[in-house]
Amino acid sequence: MNKPKRYTITSALPYTNGPIHIGHLAGVYVPADIYARFLRLTGNDVVFIGGSDEHGVPITIKAKNEGVSPQDVVDKYHAIIKKSFEEFGISFDNYSRTSAKVHHETASEFFKTLYDKGAFIEETSEQLYDEQANQFLADRFVTGTCPKCGNEEAYGDQCEKCGTSLNATDLINPKSALTGNVPTLKETKHWYLPLDRYEDFLKEWILEGHKKDWKPNVYGQVKSWIDDGLRPRAVTRDLDWGIPVPVKGGEGKVLYVWFDAPIGYISSTKEWAARVGKDWEPYWKSDDTKLVHFIGKDNIVFHCIIFPAMLKAEGSYILPDNVPANEFLNLEGNKLSTSKNWAVWLPDYLLEFPNQQDVLRYALTANAPETKDNDFTWKDFQARNNNELVAIFGNFINRVVVLTNKYYEGEVPVPNELSQIDEETLAAVKAYPDVIASSIERYRFREAQQELMNLARLGNKYLADEEPWKVIKVDEARTKTIMYVALQIASALATLSEPFLPFTSAKLKGILCHSALDAESTWSDIASKNILLPSGHNIGEAELLFSKIEDETIQFQLDKLEASKKANEAAKKVVEPQKETITFEDFAKLDIRVGTILEAEKMPKAKKLLVLKVDTGIDVRTIVSGIAESFTPEEVVGKRVTVLVNLAPRELRGVVSQGMILMTENAKGKLVFVNPDDANVANGLHIS
Numbered sequence: 222m223n224k225p226k227r228y229t230i231t232s233a234l235p236y237t238n239g240p241i242h243i244g245h246l247a248g249v250y251v252p253a254d255i256y257a258r259f260l261r262l263t264g265n266d267v268v269f270i271g272g273s274d275e276h277g278v279p280i281t282i283k284a285k286n287e288g289v290s291p292q293d294v295v296d297k298y299h300a301i302i303k304k305s306f307e308e309f310g311i312s313f314d315n316y317s318r319t320s321a322k323v324h325h326e327t328a329s330e331f332f333k334t335l336y337d338k339g340a341f342i343e344e345t346s347e348q349l350y351d352e353q354a355n356q357f358l359a360d361r362f363v364t365g366t367c368p369k370c371g372n373e374e375a376y377g378d379q380c381e382k383c384g385t386s387l388n389a390t391d392l393i394n395p396k397s398a399l400t401g402n403v404p405t406l407k408e409t410k411h412w413y414l415p416l417d418r419y420e421d422f423l424k425e426w427i428l429e430g431h432k433k434d435w436k437p438n439v440y441g442q443v444k445s446w447i448d449d450g451l452r453p454r455a456v457t458r459d460l461d462w463g464i465p466v467p468v469k470g471g472e473g474k475v476l477y478v479w480f481d482a483p484i485g486y487i488s489s490t491k492e493w494a495a496r497v498g499k500d501w502e503p504y505w506k507s508d509d510t511k512l513v514h515f516i517g518k519d520n521i522v523f524h525c526i527i528f529p530a531m532l533k534a535e536g537s538y539i540l541p542d543n544v545p546a547n548e549f550l551n552l553e554g555n556k557l558s559t560s561k562n563w564a565v566w567l568p569d570y571l572l573e574f575p576n577q578q579d580v581l582r583y584a585l586t587a588n589a590p591e592t593k594d595n596d597f598t599w600k601d602f603q604a605r606n607n608n609e610l611v612a613i614f615g616n617f618i619n620r621v622v623v624l625t626n627k628y629y630e631g632e633v634p635v636p637n638e639l640s641q642i643d644e645e646t647l648a649a650v651k652a653y654p655d656v657i658a659s660s661i662e663r664y665r666f667r668e669a670q671q672e673l674m675n676l677a678r679l680g681n682k683y684l685a686d687e688e689p690w691k692v693i694k695v696d697e698a699r700t701k702t703i704m705y706v707a708l709q710i711a712s713a714l715a716t717l718s719e720p721f722l723p724f725t726s727a728k729l730k731g732i733l734c735h736s737a738l739d740a741e742s743t744w745s746d747i748a749s750k751n752i753l754l755p756s757g758h759n760i761g762e763a764e765l766l767f768s769k770i771e772d773e774t775i776q777f778q779l780d781k782l783e784a785s786k787k788a789n790e791a792a793k794k795v796v797e798p799q800k801e802t803i804t805f806e807d808f809a810k811l812d813i814r815v816g817t818i819l820e821a822e823k824m825p826k827a828k829k830l831l832v833l834k835v836d837t838g839i840d841v842r843t844i845v846s847g848i849a850e851s852f853t854p855e856e857v858v859g860k861r862v863t864v865l866v867n868l869a870p871r872e873l874r875g876v877v878s879q880g881m882i883l884m885t886e887n888a889k890g891k892l893v894f895v896n897p898d899d900a901n902v903a904n905g906l907h908i909s
């Protein structure tokens with residue numbers, strides 16, 4: 222497209238069944254925010270849209286489990302999520318929610334238009350039904366065995382193990398998530414969007430039209446969906462939480478959450494336009510508007526196939542110009558997971574790293590999963606902060622501000638003749654706006670941020686090479702020039718860092734007193750103006766922009782994750798039901814003693830067995846124990862153990878075993894000795 226007249230930027234609507242974590246921020250919201258801030262700084266007409274996705278089955282299940290209403294669940298998390306976005310500087314022009322009236326009306330109208338145009342097909346089919354709960358079971362209301370991979374805990378809409386998208390009726394051995402009952406089949410009518418009708422349109426628009434400008438991961442996924450052949454997809458559900466189907470026969474049914482959610486972008490734009498007194502329509506219906514959807518890779522099919530098909534069917538809307546979906550961010554080598562509490566939650570982060578939003582934004586962008594899944598590690602986070610933000614950016618700014626205050630009482634000095642290095646340095650600064658812009662325009666935010674840091678490096682190196690703190694002793698005139706040049710770089714950094722580090726940028730502009738300038742520099746001024754901070758301009762006192770993060774702080778985060786891991790492993794263990802009751806006499810028959818292992822060796826040709834010599838206090842006897850996969854012989858010699866001594870002798874591979882050593886198993890499946898923890902307990906004592 223030629224230069225767009227305006228931009229509509231959307232970011233995936235977070236699902237309101239929990240707070241958001243670093244994966245959401247890295248995958249969607251930080252890149253979208255960098256893009257929106259950059260476009261505003263470069264003088265574009267931009268609306269940056271967000272909102273909470275508040276419908277769908279998981280919310281009703283969560284409400285049921287917590288004994289509250291679905292509205293209670295979404296009210297709670299909408300507030301938490303909205304606050305996190307504000308705290309992390311995600312600069313939405315409007316943040317709405319799909320339970321809002323404007324959204325219900327917009328989505329309902331949209332459905333009605335498509336219905337009137339004959340864009341749906343109606344189909345009566347047999348669906349799973351829970352007789353006891355009086356409810357149809359779609360999506361997450363039903364679990365069963367995945368027909369593709371055999372995972373026994375697949376959901377009615379998707380198997381999370383193999384990623385296959387499923388219909389509830391595909392599941393083998395389906396079970397109601399509401400009552401645990403085996404569902405029956407019952408007839409119900411639904412409306413379907415016949416995606417197969419849009420195959421040609423999608424092929425032409427994406428496969429031919431966006432071959433070059435869409436990211437390969439997005440293009441590839443879309444291509445494989447289209448190549449597989451598209452099928453009609455239900456747009457309604459038998460459910461009472463959502464937007465009622467607004468046509469005859471739709472009683473007791475709602476729009477499928479995936480039909481209504483993307484329309485939320487439109488409703489949120491309407492809400493914004495009404496608030497600021499603008500017309501929303503050009504932002505969605507004008508050919509000179511550039512529409513960009515920021516999403517994670519799990520949403521590609523909805524934003525590149527289903528929503529465009531809906532927009533096409535409606536007929537009056539533009540299509541996205543790009544959908545720069547990211548891959549996933551992992552945490553310390555494992556997939557982020559809400560249910561396993563394997564995440565860094567934004568509210569927790571801010572409690573533990575107050576006022577350090579930019580550090581997280583920086584580390585996440587530096588490691589953004591733009592082309593492949595990437596890993597967030599706390600060590601990397603620490604290194605990015607200490608070695609880059611503190612040592613380069615912060616150090617440069619601090620030196621400039623401290624020295625300007627020390628030598629000139631905060632006044633930008635009048636430079637003398639510029640040296641060749643000065644000229645080259647200032648020329649290099651002028652190149653950065655275009656270099657960074659070019660990366661941002663191609664959705665390469667990592668690269669863009671690296672360039673920003675290169676500008677800070679340039680400043681840091683300039684000062685280190687020119688050494689004004691030494692030159693001042695011999696050449697005051699030269700020192701003025703050096704400080705003047707350094708101050709121009711600092712000012713450029715204040716402006717160019719805004720999309721990436723908005724809090725730091727604001728703080729730095731405050732220190733440099735940008736607001737006292739006749740006109741504050743815009744993005745393009747940095748390339749065109751020779752003077753950003755004029756001589757005679759006064760700057761403020763130094764303040765630290767970043768501070769070093771210590772090893773203990775990082776260790777605390779790692780320990781927290783380790784605790785989550787342990788809790789997950791323990792939770793995974795199924796506790797077996799209690800065995801049949803026995804009498805005291807039954808128990809008294811067991812002769813259990815304290816013993817010590819004296820010798821141990823591997824049983825030849827047996828993977829699991831160790832042959833032990835055990836001092837039972839009564840005698841030293843041979844016991845064959847199945848512990849060789851958990852212990853080497855050397856590890857067990859000297860171990861205090863609990864022995865059942867009156868178990869009838871058994872022959873194992875030609876060795877007679879006289880008794881049994883009591884063991885249990887830890888969370889990782891490793892065997893653990895059951896032993897008295899007081900070393901003064903003598904061998905042979907009874908355990909009773």
Ligand SMILES: [Zn+2]
Pocket residue numbers: 367368369370371372375380381382383384385
């Ligand atoms: Zn599967």
